[in-house]
Amino acid sequence: KQEVTQIPAALSVPEGENLVLNCSFTDSAIYNLQWFRQDPGKGLTSLLLIQSSQREQTSGRLNASLDKSSGRSTLYIAASQPGDSATYLCAGTGANNLFFGTGTRLTVIP
């Protein structure tokens, strides 16, 4: 069974800093890797989806990479803003379901 781990569990940075969130998974036979954002008490917002054949995806200030051979994905956030404060979840796609990591709680300090 796929296990997904996220490090660190919590991160605080001053506004404007660039930061990297890490995600590792045990089974390299994933189909896709997806990054989500979750605000307190809210549902999930999909940020980036990297298909199995891709190595990275970019959207605005976000860049996600995928290295299946090492079982790792990273989410890079450039020029962080207080509005980026949220919990970030990565999820590996198995056969039509998702295996979620435990998340990284990000706080961007103004």
Next chain:
Amino acid sequence: GAVVSQHPSRVICKSGTSVKIECRSLDFQATTMFWYRQFPKQSLMLMATSNEGSKATYEQGVEKDKFLINHASLTLSTLTVTSAHPEDSSFYICSALGPSGYEQYFGPGTRLTVT
């Protein structure tokens, strides 16, 4: 983009009663939907996979008689928590498999509190 709605967003019920949560794909048809639950400060856990026109597939440890899933149409799946107990209080999120066949679109979630 694809939109998934859930209703209600928040519900409080008494112990022993049943509550139904609806998940709808608003602008696309979804033959497959998923139900997740999330306890405070924990990640989402898949409860079951809901397939239109057939029985749901439940994950290990999830009681199918307690969490009834009905996927009667291509745009609607329902989760009914029967004989709810306080330990069923949780955040329930549904998702629908999009037209691509590999991307899931998530609903906003339903906060269930059982008193």
